[in-house]
Amino acid sequence: MIPIPAIEKANRETIKRFQEEKLRELMAYLRRHSAYYQRLFSAHGIAWDAIRSLEDLAQVPVTTKDDLHRENQAFRCVDSSQVADYVTTSGTSGDPVLLALTDSDLNRLAYNESLSYQCMGMSAGETIQLTTTMDRRFMAGLAYFLGARMAGIGIVRVGSGVPELQWDTVARVRPDAVVCVPSFLLKMIEYAEANGIDYQQSSIKKALCIGEPLRTPDFALNPLARRIRSKWDIQLFSTYASTEMATAFTECAHGVGGHHHPELIIAEFLDEDNNPVPEGEPGELVITTLGVAGMPLLRFKTGDIVQPHYEPCACGRTTMRLGPVIGRKNQMVKYKGTTLYPPALFDLLNDVEEVENYLIEISLDEFGEDEITVKVGSHAISDELLLRIKDRFRAKLRVSPKIVFVSVQEINRIKFPENSRKAITFIDYR
CATH class of the missing domain: 3.40.50.12780 (ANL, N-terminal domain)
Incomplete structure (x- = not known):
């Protein structure tokens, strides 16, 4: 050695x-x-x-x-x-x-x-x-x-x-x-x-x-x-x-x-x-x-x-x-009084077994405040899963972002673009 x-x-x-x-x-x-x-x-x-x-x-x-x-x-x-x-x-x-x-x-x-x-x-x-x-x-x-x-x-x-x-x-x-x-x-x-x-x-x-x-x-x-x-x-x-x-x-x-x-x-x-x-x-x-x-x-x-x-x-x-x-530093999100970084969101989603893949999108609302949209890909979509993910966000991070289900294939298409060297899990539109 x-x-x-x-x-x-x-x-x-x-x-x-x-x-x-x-x-x-x-x-x-x-x-x-x-x-x-x-x-x-x-x-x-x-x-x-x-x-x-x-x-x-x-x-x-x-x-x-x-x-x-x-x-x-x-x-x-x-x-x-x-x-x-x-x-x-x-x-x-x-x-x-x-x-x-x-x-x-x-x-x-x-x-x-x-x-x-x-x-x-x-x-x-x-x-x-x-x-x-x-x-x-x-x-x-x-x-x-x-x-x-x-x-x-x-x-x-x-x-x-x-x-x-x-x-x-x-x-x-x-x-x-x-x-x-x-x-x-x-x-x-x-x-x-x-x-x-x-x-x-x-x-x-x-x-x-x-x-x-x-x-x-x-x-x-x-x-x-x-x-x-x-x-x-x-x-x-x-x-x-x-x-x-x-x-x-x-x-x-x-x-x-x-x-x-x-x-x-x-x-x-x-x-x-x-x-x-x-x-x-x-x-x-x-x-x-x-x-x-x-x-x-x-x-x-x-x-x-x-x-x-x-x-x-x-x-x-x-x-x-x-x-x-x-x-x-440039990915810090201030959401409803809480300061967040993407890795905290990633860890939470990675801990839900039914979540196959995901994207985090950050944009500005009509008042210029940070808005979080979580796009979740799963083969087990249900109201119960949606509620469980929302509850985990509230319990772990004290926030309740917008959560939408998207096909696993669609997320993979965005997550792994052609000629990209890294997977994309965070998109900042601000």
């Missing part, structure tokens, strides 16, 4: 000194190569040499996704001849943003995902099945492929969808684990049950789950994860990542948050005024990438509200752990 890097087992003061040394290297690199940060520092009268500690970062204005989109070329620190690969963000929260990666960035990406495999206890000589696409400028599929190569783990690239092909590959190759969106595991289970496949006896014992959360803020399995585990007794590992930060926070077998890799990224947690929140409280994750050559980012706002945890983990790591995403 890949060993845990020494810096990830160090005390907090050692990690801080290590990150500050990397930060000073980043400042020197941006000063020489980044047109965007050169202009930013000049416009705000910031001395490059003044940014030496983690606390000094507060002097630097944050970078937003709009900045990255609007001045994309100014962020690039290398000539086009040095770019080895281009990727874009998924575009689920706006237009896709282009990012350029050098050879060293691809090596960094491989190192990052080799650590993800280490967290889930995989070793050289094992095999993983990838259900993530490697085309359409998608970073994740490439990252997991490169990470497996670095870790000496065998790979079978099946790509997204097609449960029949997934199970045929499992039978032929007998992989030890799978990388997938967790809700797709339910589709694999459904196909297996319909076609007499004994999935309980399959070679797959672990799943690295991307794109959807598996845990509640207290680290209990959420309804989606419980639904999977009630059918299929495999280990589920949650991960959090984004294209912009080219870094993943993956949980270990102890399941108490995604592990921070301080050699790859500096993490801050800010409030709505871009000030640090008290330690251990939820805040918007703001990141500074370390070791990135193509398009390094300084104080980039992810838009995700998360809670950090600082107690050492039983796996041996002493680094910060990241709780599940509470919500995206």
Whole structure:
């Protein structure tokens, strides 16, 4: 098994000194190569040499996704001849943003995902099945492929969808684990049950789950994860990542948050005024990438509200752990005096067995107030089910949104649009 890097087992003061040394290297690199940060520092009268500690970062204005989109070329620190690969963000929260990666960035990406495999206890000589696409400028599929190569783990690239092909590959190759969106595991289970496949006896014992959360803020399995585990007794590992930060926070077998890799990224947690929140409280994750050559980012706002945890983990790591995403800042809903984030709605619906699929739509009513419409797909439509869902919303979230039944097929058509890399479960018309 890949060993845990020494810096990830160090005390907090050692990690801080290590990150500050990397930060000073980043400042020197941006000063020489980044047109965007050169202009930013000049416009705000910031001395490059003044940014030496983690606390000094507060002097630097944050970078937003709009900045990255609007001045994309100014962020690039290398000539086009040095770019080895281009990727874009998924575009689920706006237009896709282009990012350029050098050879060293691809090596960094491989190192990052080799650590993800280490967290889930995989070793050289094992095999993983990838259900993530490697085309359409998608970073994740490439990252997991490169990470497996670095870790000496065998790979079978099946790509997204097609449960029949997934199970045929499992039978032929007998992989030890799978990388997938967790809700797709339910589709694999459904196909297996319909076609007499004994999935309980399959070679797959672990799943690295991307794109959807598996845990509640207290680290209990959420309804989606419980639904999977009630059918299929495999280990589920949650991960959090984004294209912009080219870094993943993956949980270990102890399941108490995604592990921070301080050699790859500096993490801050800010409030709505871009000030640090008290330690251990939820805040918007703001990141500074370390070791990135193509398009390094300084104080980039992810838009995700998360809670950090600082107690050492039983796996041996002493680094910060990241709780599940509470919500995206731009997806906050204020409904009849209650503040909600979509994940709370998802968890509630995932916990109703008769609900096959769903969409959450947010719009503005005639008074300019947020309006929630929940479209539910089910093969067991009834007044009793409608009342039960409404009662659960009132009991759990103290709200009663509009709920309408729609065919399972119609929701799937919207949820899985052609050429989309992610399932759509939340549509914001505001």
